[in-house]
Amino acid sequence: MTIIAEMTDEQIVQLLREGQAGAADALYERHAKSLYVYLSHVLNVSNPEDAVHDIFIRVIEKAHQFNPKKASFRTWLFRIAHNHAVNIFRRENLVKFQSFEHNVGREDGGKGLSLGDTLADETQNMDKSVLALAVKECIGRLKKDIERQALVMYYVLGKNYEEMSGVFRKSISAVRKYVVSAGEKVKDCLEAKGIGALG
Amino acid sequence: MDKKKFDEIMDRWVAHEMESVHEIEPRPEVYRKLEEKKKKPRFTLFTWPVRLAAAGIAAALIILVIVMEPPKEAGPFVGLRKGTAAELAEEEKGRDKMQVLGEVDKKEEGRPERAGKDKEAEEEDEASEGKLEEEPKKTLREEPTVVAMTAVVDKKAEKSGKETLTQPEESAVKPRKEAEPEAGKKDVANEVKRSRIAAAAPAAPAVKEQIVQERIEFQYQPKGSESIEGLDVYSPQDEVSSLLSEDNYRLLFQFPQERYVYVFQVGTDTRIVRLFPNTEFHPEQNPLQAGKTIIVPMPPNWFYVEEDSWGEVLIYVVTSAVPLEDWDEIYAKYFRSAGGREKEKLAAGLLDKFEQNRQQQESRISVKVFRFNIH
Numbered sequence: 001m002t003i004i005a006e007m008t009d010e011q012i013v014q015l016l017r018e019g020q021a022g023a024a025d026a027l028y029e030r031h032a033k034s035l036y037v038y039l040s041h042v043l044n045v046s047n048p049e050d051a052v053h054d055i056f057i058r059v060i061e062k063a064h065q066f067n068p069k070k071a072s073f074r075t076w077l078f079r080i081a082h083n084h085a086v087n088i089f090r091r092e093n094l095v096k097f098q099s100f101e102h103n104v105g106r107e108d109g110g111k112g113l114s115l116g117d118t119l120a121d122e123t124q125n126m127d128k129s130v131l132a133l134a135v136k137e138c139i140g141r142l143k144k145d146i147e148r149q150a151l152v153m154y155y156v157l158g159k160n161y162e163e164m165s166g167v168f169r170k171s172i173s174a175v176r177k178y179v180v181s182a183g184e185k186v187k188d189c190l191e192a193k194g195i196g197a198l199g
Numbered sequence: 200m201d202k203k204k205f206d207e208i209m210d211r212w213v214a215h216e217m218e219s220v221h222e223i224e225p226r227p228e229v230y231r232k233l234e235e236k237k238k239k240p241r242f243t244l245f246t247w248p249v250r251l252a253a254a255g256i257a258a259a260l261i262i263l264v265i266v267m268e269p270p271k272e273a274g275p276f277v278g279l280r281k282g283t284a285a286e287l288a289e290e291e292k293g294r295d296k297m298q299v300l301g302e303v304d305k306k307e308e309g310r311p312e313r314a315g316k317d318k319e320a321e322e323e324d325e326a327s328e329g330k331l332e333e334e335p336k337k338t339l340r341e342e343p344t345v346v347a348m349t350a351v352v353d354k355k356a357e358k359s360g361k362e363t364l365t366q367p368e369e370s371a372v373k374p375r376k377e378a379e380p381e382a383g384k385k386d387v388a389n390e391v392k393r394s395r396i397a398a399a400a401p402a403a404p405a406v407k408e409q410i411v412q413e414r415i416e417f418q419y420q421p422k423g424s425e426s427i428e429g430l431d432v433y434s435p436q437d438e439v440s441s442l443l444s445e446d447n448y449r450l451l452f453q454f455p456q457e458r459y460v461y462v463f464q465v466g467t468d469t470r471i472v473r474l475f476p477n478t479e480f481h482p483e484q485n486p487l488q489a490g491k492t493i494i495v496p497m498p499p500n501w502f503y504v505e506e507d508s509w510g511e512v513l514i515y516v517v518t519s520a521v522p523l524e525d526w527d528e529i530y531a532k533y534f535r536s537a538g539g540r541e542k543e544k545l546a547a548g549l550l551d552k553f554e555q556n557r558q559q560q561e562s563r564i565s566v567k568v569f570r571f572n573i574h
Contacts, residue, residue: 033217
């Protein structure tokens, strides 16, 4: 008898369909952390763990719809996470009805970099947590949600454009465009903090 | 910083993030769900009668609601502005209005400062709420199916570049009473730049034009730009058009014959909003007169893409020579439905109808779809 730990995700989903508790434990162990990291950077919520649980509940509810021939479990899982994030962003309304005049001249001032000064002199001895904080802040400054999502997912999923294409339901080239564009902005932001000189 | 260096930093960052996350274990709710999954296949004698009874009661209630209150024209979701077309046309003059589709509370929050007279107009609206008169019922007009097909044939001729449009039987095309721009404001419809419309198409709403062509156009205006791009819904979409946050968009249409026109928008969350007929956005009602140009929403208003939203949006333009009462009925039910599975079912029913009719070339109902992505 194969133990769950040795099973593929797709095999575990089969057990999940049957309601086996061990299947949920195994999937949590494999994917909960990466989901948490992804959601903590794309959602503006105090506790991303709630979202992680919501997504796993969705996985259980929809386990019968999962088709391993169409996509890997991880792609499917992140697709659900992605939809969850989109639903939160949307806040009920997509389209507003507005007079044209109100749209013209609207400016977004943007936020200043709060870490820039303090980090500038510390690049040589920067520890991981400071680096993490700087990256997090630079990612947070990305104005387009899709770019932020794409960049975080790119690194969380191990630079797999094909998988991301399945998650976003967009072509590989489109996804790459988002990642490259977001990467450039984050790179500039990090350099402004003096992190480019890091050895 | 080169790409390799940047990748290295980002990899270190992800590793750090993963390390700093504590162990996450399934909550009791997850196990409960799994238990429910186990139990689901067991159908007992007790559960079935209860389910059947509940379904019966629900069906009876739905029938009761339909009988007691036949579907009337309604705007999308809440914050409806009911009234006759004439009243609304009056109100539209001088009104510089922004409305949120679907949510009254947010509508108030997100609304920029407006001129005093606009506020007064809104107050009048609120004051008159509840005592507005119902719209007169429309007379059903049975027209031969052939009439509905004429436009399709004409369209083919137009695509081939020939100006051989058959003049509609009602040859005396009535003078177009276009949606009038307010005094002092630009008539933006006349400045339309059609990037992808066939050269044979008429340039902007032509004056004294005798032959009226079928025209359905999606127009958009990038944020902060004065220029307007137009996309012909009949042209094949080589790639899905993209709109960015806060870009404006609207729809323009006209038909050589009298038509019943229904425009539905399916948002990225699959929420459906009927954009036309909808007195919230345009006072015009079905049937649409031959040759009349309609722009929804009525100029100078625009729909615009809300900030931070993205995904695919579909716009279905349904036209018919006869009123589509069954579509009206489904939409009315969908509109009234509070949510949950029932609403999802009704939405799925509407979407099926769109797709089925779109694929049936011979159908007396014409369905055109336009899709765009929001980034």
